[in-house]
Structures are given as structure tokens and as C-alpha cells.
Amino acid sequence: MKLSTRSRYGLKAVIDLAIAYGTGPVSLPVLAASQGISEGYLEQLLRSLKKGNVVDAVRGAQGGYELTVEPSKLTVQRVLTLLEGSTAIVACVGKNIYECDSACTCSARPLFLKLQTRINEVLERTTIHELADDYQQQKARGIFDKNVCRP
Amino acid sequence: MKLSTRSRYGLKAVIDLAIAYGTGPVSLPVLAASQGISEGYLEQLLRSLKKGNVVDAVRGAQGGYELTVEPSKLTVQRVLTLLEGSTAIVACVGKNIYECDSACTCSARPLFLKLQTRINEVLERTTIHELADDYQQQKARGIFDKNVCRP
DNA sequence: CGTAAGACAACTAATTTACTAGGGATTACG
DNA sequence: CGTAATCCCTAGTAAATTAGTTGTCTTACG
Numbered sequence: 551m552k553l554s555t556r557s558r559y560g561l562k563a564v565i566d567l568a569i570a571y572g573t574g575p576v577s578l579p580v581l582a583a584s585q586g587i588s589e590g591y592l593e594q595l596l597r598s599l600k601k602g603n604v605v606d607a608v609r610g611a612q613g614g615y616e617l618t619v620e621p622s623k624l625t626v627q628r629v630l631t632l633l634e635g636s637t638a639i640v641a642c643v644g645k646n647i648y649e650c651d652s653a654c655t656c657s658a659r660p661l662f663l664k665l666q667t668r669i670n671e672v673l674e675r676t677t678i679h680e681l682a683d684d685y686q687q688q689k690a691r692g693i694f695d696k697n698v699c700r701p
Numbered sequence: 702m703k704l705s706t707r708s709r710y711g712l713k714a715v716i717d718l719a720i721a722y723g724t725g726p727v728s729l730p731v732l733a734a735s736q737g738i739s740e741g742y743l744e745q746l747l748r749s750l751k752k753g754n755v756v757d758a759v760r761g762a763q764g765g766y767e768l769t770v771e772p773s774k775l776t777v778q779r780v781l782t783l784l785e786g787s788t789a790i791v792a793c794v795g796k797n798i799y800e801c802d803s804a805c806t807c808s809a810r811p812l813f814l815k816l817q818t819r820i821n822e823v824l825e826r827t828t829i830h831e832l833a834d835d836y837q838q839q840k841a842r843g844i845f846d847k848n849v850c851r852p
Numbered sequence: 853c854g855t856a857a858g859a860c861a862a863c864t865a866a867t868t869t870a871c872t873a874g875g876g877a878t879t880a881c882g
Numbered sequence: 883c884g885t886a887a888t889c890c891c892t893a894g895t896a897a898a899t900t901a902g903t904t905g906t907c908t909t910a911c912g
Contacts, residue, residue, distance in 0.1 A: 551704055551820075553790045554900065558809065565808040577857065591902050597859075610910030611856040626812060639704045657716040657836040658709065661777060661827055668819040669702075676812055685808040706870065728888070742871055748890075761879025762887040859908070867900070877890070882883100 551639065559587055560595040560633040561626070567605060568621035568682040575607075575614030595633060602632035621679035630673060637673060639666055702790065710738055711746040711784040712777070718756060719772035719833040726758075726765030746784060753783035772830035781824060788824060790817055 563581050570576045578596070582589040596615055599605045606618045617624065630637050642659065643666040714732050721727045729747070733740040747766055750756045757769045768775065781788050793810065794817040 551702055551708075551785065551788060551790055553702055553813075556900075557702075558791065561809050561812075562807065575857095579857090588902065590904075593858080593860095594902090600859095607858055608910090609856095609858050609908075612911070613857045613909085615858090634702065637702060639702055640709065656713065657832060658712050660835045661712075661823075661832055662704075664827065665820065665823050668823050669816065672812075672816050672819050676815065681808060681812055684811045705868095726888095730888090739871065741873080744889080744891095745871090758889055759879090760877080760887095760889045761881095762885095763880060764878090764888045766889090853912100855911090857908100857910080860906090862904085864903075865901080867898105869898070870896080872895075873893085875891090877888100879886105879888080881886090 554634065556595060557630055557633050559585060559592060560599065561629055563592060563596065564599065564604070564617070564624070564629050564678055565682050565685060567615060567617045568624075568678045569686065571617050571621055575612075575616045577614035581615065598632050599629070602628070604629060604632060617678075621682055622677050624678040625674055626676045626678065626681070627670065627673035629678065637669065639669070705785065707746060708781055708784050710736055710743060711750065712780055714743060714747065715750065715755070715768070715775075715780050715829055716833050716836060718766060718768045719775075719829045720837065722768055722772055726763075726767045728765035732766065749783050750780070753779070755780060755783060768829075772833055773828050775829040776825055777827045777829065777832070778821065778824035780829065788820065790820070 582592045643662045733743045756766045794813045
């Protein structure tokens, strides 16, 4: 049940963009350097986010990426769904619950449903703005070393 | 964030054992057939559970596996931890939060912590007995087709 | 025009997951 | 006793996913 690097890198990039929200585009090199990862890989992630209309890209010199959605209106659920395709822990509790042969009622399903519900609650209720805010406050308190964390 | 087949098969086998709790051991062929999977693979999973003292094995003819713990005292958390090694979604919110370089405070960590907390709540509070019970009631109502579900 | 950016596709490498094969050890039952 | 039914264990392999790289093309600013 691990979160992929895709989700982790992508989410952090979105938080970086939220912090820069309103101040013009942030370039890929800058975003990649912020996390210490390759530009090529992060670019793929940003493209997924662009397809989902969460970020927009400005081409040419002084270009970069920026959020198209106000951070306080952008849920983590939306971001992760674009990055991972789905946030379902098993197919039969995802969007199309009939992927798992119709009327699926296996012995573990009650558990899967409960788990998924709780996960979705958190993902839907947490906004990118909240995360960016928490982060900046921590930074202000000086407990912070940006490049230490690679969860 | 998908649950592995390891977890799904293993969990279902434990539920099968819970249903048979007190009636003697259930053999590997029977358990594997119940889910329509290979004996070889399920055996590996059961061995993990045995190492964690959740199941016990009786060798020889008429042998098989049985739970060593009363189903109502067996949490899903315990079962999944044995099957997957850990139920942490990212290393820095797992048992040893210092795996992720000490004092990790990356921008997404507040989210990870919240998510993990909710997940653990469900996993700790749900017992195998509950799941087995739900399942049997469903079965009694006849909505049930055991071999349909492959989440 | 030249340079700094993103767009896109295709390919590779690494890791994890899922599964298989096969020989060994133990025990109940006839 | 012997044999069939069981679990025990290791090693190997196949498949899928994840992670990352490379390279060429397009756009826009100055």
C-alpha cells in the first residue's frame, strides 16, 4: 500500500507551485531542483497534471508551469487521481465498482470499502493550500530542511 | 496505493480460517481452491502468517492450518502487517519514522500523517471476526457468489 | 536569429510482485 | 510398516510496474 514516487514527487511539485501561486510560472529546472530529481521524470508528471487542467504551461524563455486552480480549491484527491490514475486500493471499490464482476461481495470487501471511504475523506477534504500553508509555517519556525525528506 | 494480491489472498484465507475456527485444521488445497489460486503461492503467504503466530500448521494427513488467535481478538492490522511487512504508505510515517533521515518535515508530510492515521484506525479497529461475520450474514441472505470476486 | 524554455515519444533499467518447481520432512491411517 | 496426505523450504522465473533517460521538435522572448 505504498504511495508511488509519482504521487510523492508530483504532489510536492504542486505544493511548490501553490507557494508560487500568482507570481508567474515556475520553470521545470527550478521545480526539479527543489526536490533534487531529474527534469525528465518530473516533466512527465507535470504533463499528467496539465492534461487534467490542474496546471498550465507557458512555453518559451521565462516560461514554466503554474496552477490553473486556486490552491484552496484544489483537493489532494484531484491531484493524486491525475498522477496515479485512481486512488482506489482495490478495483472493486473504485469508480467503476463493477470492474470486479458485477455484484462483487467477497469476504474482505466490507473492509476495503471502509478503508477506501476513510482515505477518500482525507483526500477530498485536504486542499493543496492547507499543505502549502502548513509547510510555510514550519519553515518560518526554522525546523525545516527542504532536501532532507525522501519518503 | 493498491493493495497487493498478497494482502488480498492472505486476508481472505484468514477469514476462511476464522469461519472454520474451532472445527480443526483446514488444508492448503481447500484454502487455495476456495479462492481459485495456486497452492504454492498461498502456502508462502500462510508461512508468513505462521511466523507471526497468527496461524498454526498441523502436519500429516488430515492436517492443515488453523488460527491460533481468537478471530475477535485478531485485528486486520496484524494480519496485513505480517503479509506486507508494513502498512505504512510512505517510510517516514511508518514504525520507524527516522528511516527518512531524522527530523523529516517535507511539504507533503502532514498529509501523509493524516492519511496513515485514518488507515490505521480502520485496520486496528476491524477484527477478522467482524469480517467473517459480515460475510456469513451476506451468504445467508443469498446475495453471495464466493468465486466472483478478484479485487 | 539564438537561446531558454516546454512537448512528446520511445526506449531502457531497476524493482517489485506474482507465481512455479521440486525436493524434503512429518504424521495419520490402513 | 508403508504410503498417501500434509506442511516446509529454497530457488528460480515470469510478468508487471515503476522509475528514469534520451533525443528530437516546437514555441516564444529579446
